[in-house]
Amino acid sequence: MADQHSAAAPVAPIDFIRSIVDEDLATGKHHGRVATRFPPEPNGYLHIGHAKSICLNFGIAGERHGICNLRFDDTNPAKEDVEYVDAIKDDVTWLGFRWTAELYASDYFEQLYQFAVTLITQGKAYVDSLTADEIRAYRGTLTEPGRNSPFRDRPIEESLDLFARMKGGEFPDGAHVLRAKIDMASPNFNMRDPTLYRIRHAAHHRTGDAWSIYPMYDFAHPLSDALERITHSICTLEFEDHRPLYDWLVASLFDRDRPQQIEFARLNLNYTVMSKRKLLQLVQQGHVSGWNDPRMPTISGLRRRGYTPESIRDFCARIGVAKKENVIDVAQLEHSIREDLNRRARG
Numbered sequence: 001m002a003d004q005h006s007a008a009a010p011v012a013p014i015d016f017i018r019s020i021v022d023e024d025l026a027t028g029k030h031h032g033r034v035a036t037r038f039p040p041e042p043n044g045y046l047h048i049g050h051a052k053s054i055c056l057n058f059g060i061a062g063e064r065h066g067i068c069n070l071r072f073d074d075t076n077p078a079k080e081d082v083e084y085v086d087a088i089k090d091d092v093t094w095l096g097f098r099w100t101a102e103l104y105a106s107d108y109f110e111q112l113y114q115f116a117v118t119l120i121t122q123g124k125a126y127v128d129s130l131t132a133d134e135i136r137a138y139r140g141t142l143t144e145p146g147r148n149s150p151f152r153d154r155p156i157e158e159s160l161d162l163f164a165r166m167k168g169g170e171f172p173d174g175a176h177v178l179r180a181k182i183d184m185a186s187p188n189f190n191m192r193d194p195t196l197y198r199i200r201h202a203a204h205h206r207t208g209d210a211w212s213i214y215p216m217y218d219f220a221h222p223l224s225d226a227l228e229r230i231t232h233s234i235c236t237l238e239f240e241d242h243r244p245l246y247d248w249l250v251a252s253l254f255d256r257d258r259p260q261q262i263e264f265a266r267l268n269l270n271y272t273v274m275s276k277r278k279l280l281q282l283v284q285q286g287h288v289s290g291w292n293d294p295r296m297p298t299i300s301g302l303r304r305r306g307y308t309p310e311s312i313r314d315f316c317a318r319i320g321v322a323k324k325e326n327v328i329d330v331a332q333l334e335h336s337i338r339e340d341l342n343r344r345a346r347g
Helices: 016-027 048-063 082-094 105-121 132-138 156-167 217-227 237-253 276-284 299-305 309-319 330-344
Strands: 035-038 067-072 102-104 125-128 177-180 195-199 213-215 232-236 260-264
Touching: 016 048, 016 232, 016 260, 035 048, 035 232, 048 067, 048 082, 048 232, 048 299, 048 309, 067 082, 067 105, 082 299, 102 105, 105 125, 105 156, 105 177, 105 195, 105 213, 105 217, 105 237, 125 156, 156 177, 156 195, 177 237, 195 217, 213 217, 217 232, 217 237, 232 237, 237 260, 309 330
Parallel strands: 035 067, 067 102, 232 260
Antiparallel strands: 125 177, 177 195, 195 213
């Protein structure tokens, strides 16, 4: 690839994801292409768990002469900030990787809106006027199927009109949502007419007040992947149950070049807080001096503590990529930095 490279790191073992990619290359499944992406939400700083995903996505693309985009999932303006965008870019660069393209979900807002209009026109989506509590009540339980919303059979023209008025800012937050029309009896909750768009009167860090509706992650993510012709959409195991919706959306709107979602076990370190929400709480409540406090497991915090990018890449290579959740001993991370410093420290 012309404008992306992976930093020098231990040779990554052939894990199950790399085996899938290699088989696809051998069979020509994606026309001999490899295209991955790292898609962080700019609502906080990256932590050591994100480093595993960074090394995996950029590593696979670099090893197989592919591309890897840095795409910000900026679909929730109330929680996002330019500070986080800049910090994420700094962290990825410091780890030694360069992205092929810097992209944002907001780059596709108009296209995503048109995709939603297409789904309504196809009879695959409708504007629902139930409240959030009513939608939850209608969704059913693990043992009982959901019930169809009374607005599920709303005429297509009426849904198109309401959706356009939602976009125009005519309604308050929560008045309506756009939902996919799939199967309220599905054993997978993600397929029980999931919400695709919600009304949110909030200024966006890139688009300002141009939009009054914003796409849900489960809608924006697969379609952004497809627009970018991503071949392998690598994500953590909590998205496994979302894969049927991912595939349904892509199949409904794209005839070819459909990305393939593959899930892996996220990094769990013992004695380490790995929740961005809880890390944000530590910052907001003043328990630490900031996201880059050396006590924080953020990439910038580890950097201030004295960790090197080589040691973090070495750690990610050593722990490997698995399908089953497990907990890694933090001593393995400490071993990687100790070995790296032993090599480079003056005697």
